[in-house]
Amino acid sequence: MDKPAKKRGFRLSTLLLLVPYAAMLWVPYYNRIEPELAGIPFFYWYQLLWIVIGAAILLPAWLAGSRSGAS
Amino acid sequence: MSMNPVAVTIFVVLFAFVTLLGFGASRWRRGDLNHLHEWGLGGRRFGTIVTWFLLGGDLYTAYTFIAVPALMFGAGAMGFFAVPYTVLVYPLMFAVFPRLWAVAHAKGYVTAADFVRGRFGSHALALAVAGTGIVATMPYIALQLVGMEVVIAALGIPMTLTIAGIAIPDAPLLVAFVVLAAYTYNSGLRAPAMIAVVKDALLYITVLAAIIIIPAELGGYAKIFASIDPKTLLLPPSQPGNFGPQSAYATLGLGSALALLLYPHSVTGLLSSSSRQSIKRNAVFLPAYSFALGLIALLGYMAVAAGVKAMPEFADGFKTFGNNFAVPALFLHSFPAWFVGIAFAAIAIGALVPAAIMSIACANLFTRNIYKEYINPAASHERECSVAKIVSLVVKIGALFFIIELPTQYAIQLQLLGGIWIIQTLPSVILGLYTRKLHPMALLIGWAGGIGAGTWMAAQSGFKTSTYALNIFGTVLPCYAALSSLILNIALAIVLSIAFNLVTQRPRVDATLAEDYG
Numbered sequence: 001m002d003k004p005a006k007k008r009g010f011r012l013s014t015l016l017l018l019v020p021y022a023a024m025l026w027v028p029y030y031n032r033i034e035p036e037l038a039g040i041p042f043f044y045w046y047q048l049l050w051i052v053i054g055a056a057i058l059l060p061a062w063l064a065g066s067r068s069g070a071s
Numbered sequence: 072m073s074m075n076p077v078a079v080t081i082f083v084v085l086f087a088f089v090t091l092l093g094f095g096a097s098r099w100r101r102g103d104l105n106h107l108h109e110w111g112l113g114g115r116r117f118g119t120i121v122t123w124f125l126l127g128g129d130l131y132t133a134y135t136f137i138a139v140p141a142l143m144f145g146a147g148a149m150g151f152f153a154v155p156y157t158v159l160v161y162p163l164m165f166a167v168f169p170r171l172w173a174v175a176h177a178k179g180y181v182t183a184a185d186f187v188r189g190r191f192g193s194h195a196l197a198l199a200v201a202g203t204g205i206v207a208t209m210p211y212i213a214l215q216l217v218g219m220e221v222v223i224a225a226l227g228i229p230m231t232l233t234i235a236g237i238a239i240p241d242a243p244l245l246v247a248f249v250v251l252a253a254y255t256y257n258s259g260l261r262a263p264a265m266i267a268v269v270k271d272a273l274l275y276i277t278v279l280a281a282i283i284i285i286p287a288e289l290g291g292y293a294k295i296f297a298s299i300d301p302k303t304l305l306l307p308p309s310q311p312g313n314f315g316p317q318s319a320y321a322t323l324g325l326g327s328a329l330a331l332l333l334y335p336h337s338v339t340g341l342l343s344s345s346s347r348q349s350i351k352r353n354a355v356f357l358p359a360y361s362f363a364l365g366l367i368a369l370l371g372y373m374a375v376a377a378g379v380k381a382m383p384e385f386a387d388g389f390k391t392f393g394n395n396f397a398v399p400a401l402f403l404h405s406f407p408a409w410f411v412g413i414a415f416a417a418i419a420i421g422a423l424v425p426a427a428i429m430s431i432a433c434a435n436l437f438t439r440n441i442y443k444e445y446i447n448p449a450a451s452h453e454r455e456c457s458v459a460k461i462v463s464l465v466v467k468i469g470a471l472f473f474i475i476e477l478p479t480q481y482a483i484q485l486q487l488l489g490g491i492w493i494i495q496t497l498p499s500v501i502l503g504l505y506t507r508k509l510h511p512m513a514l515l516i517g518w519a520g521g522i523g524a525g526t527w528m529a530a531q532s533g534f535k536t537s538t539y540a541l542n543i544f545g546t547v548l549p550c551y552a553a554l555s556s557l558i559l560n561i562a563l564a565i566v567l568s569i570a571f572n573l574v575t576q577r578p579r580v581d582a583t584l585a586e587d588y589g
Contacts, residue, residue: 031305044151
């Protein structure tokens with residue numbers, strides 16, 4: 001019973017890796033000025049923010065990998 | 072431009088310091104430098120932190136730090152595609168490249184072509200992968216010199232040196248390259264790994280100072296963005312029936328991300344790490360460089376806001392180097408002389424690291440996949456390694472010749488084509504990590520088809536741009552030629568593999584086992 005759960009957890013964290021692709025490739029969503037952040041248009045701070053989110057999104061998959069002992 | 076003694080002194084001292092480091096690196100984690108995996112992969116002993124510096128110096132090159140803000144300076148929002156590009160690299164690195172590391176570690180592979188040769192048992196396909204890697208990397212090395220040339224000129228160091236009445240053109244560039252060639256020959260991959268640490272320290276200091284001091288001088292970010300032409304501040308909106316620059320932006324980001332890790336210098340950097348875990352950790356922590364790159368991209372806008380282009384003291388620089396002069400001009404305008412020395416040293420040293428790794432990667436490919444395969448199969452380890460050292464010299468001399476003798480435009484166009492070509496090795500290398508069912512002949516035809524189609528698409532613009540407008544059922548979709556030609560390549564590889572596997576009974580030639588990938 002233990003194994004399928006582990007596998008599903010792995011799949012979820014792997015699926016997360018696809019989220020940045022959706023966020024970055026749908027350009028019309030972020031190709032705008034408002035809302036500005038400290039004078040920086042949305043287009044720029046949204047993409048800069050995704051550098052940080054993109055790194056954070058790898059963490060669950062990384063933790064899942066090191067927990068299951070697969071080095 | 073007049074020479075500033077303070078800036079030049081600091082620049083030269085830092086340069087001399089990394090030269091000493093480069094030579095001293097041969098003693099670091101000492102190994103037998105007569106073995107290719109020691110000279111060319113640092114003995115596969117680099118831990119997470121060294122790999123972080125090495126890959127950071129390798130993937131984020133000096134040319135990037137000059138060219139990306141230059142593109143923002145000239146073209147606006149389009150230049151920011153470097154950010155989605157670097158966001159999309161890391162999930163791929165995380166998911167795929169530990170597998171390549173594992174199989175290379177298990178089988179002693181040094182290059183991607185080694186893996187393809189083992190996996191598919193095809194000499195021709197391995198040669199195609201190795202050849203593509205070498206050809207795509209050469210102009211990239213040449214472009215590193217452009218980055219260096221710009222800052223040397225901006226320091227006001229005369230480019231022509233007269234010794235005993237004989238004029239030597241491009242003398243500072245020659246000196247820098249001879250030094251680089253010598254310590255790469257001597258210390259192999261250990262040299263750029265060690266120098267990368269210094270380069271990154273200088274780079275982060277420069278970026279931090281730039282994003283704090285310059286906006287303060289210019290009156291804040293709101294003022295900087297207000298000075299940008301509203302027409303280029305965003306991408307033009309899509310028209311009915313035409314996605315316009317937005318699809319070019321997205322496909323450039325995705326295609327560049329897929330291509331980056333296939334470059335030989337990326338593979339060399341990744342394979343030199345000591346474990347799969349260290350590659351995964353780096354995928355999590357390397358985005359720190361992406362953030363620096365995003366901020367550096369904005370320097371292009373700061374250069375617009377500062378109005379450097381209209382300043383008479385920079386007229387010569389812009390005339391010679393075009394928009395690539397934007398960031399050096401901004402630094403000269405905004406920083407005190409001593410800090411200009413540090414910032415320019417960061418860029419010039421930033422050119423040395425990738426140039427060294429790229430030439431080592433080309434040398435590994437030539438030695439393993441051409442020399443040992445076709446010229447001297449019985450070569451000893453020592454012989455193999457001395458061939459690689461000599462090839463690393465030849466590659467650098469070639470790049471130097473390229474920059475001195477030919478217009479810079481050629482190197483830029485070839486590098487643009489290099490991205491289109493290197494991505495065509497994706498089916499053999501990345502899909503190959505997951506399946507052996509693809510037929511080597513199908514992969515080879517897909518590779519050739521992709522290179523042909525991609526080159527043709529770039530040729531339609533006279534090699535000025537890498538995007539080509541596809542017309543899909545009446546909808547115009549401007550697309551990065553690397554991506555559209557890759558799709559053709561993959562389609563050919565899959566369809567022909569099914570056909571060939573039906574017709575012929577192929578004996579199992581895979582030298583790798585399922586457990587090699589775990």
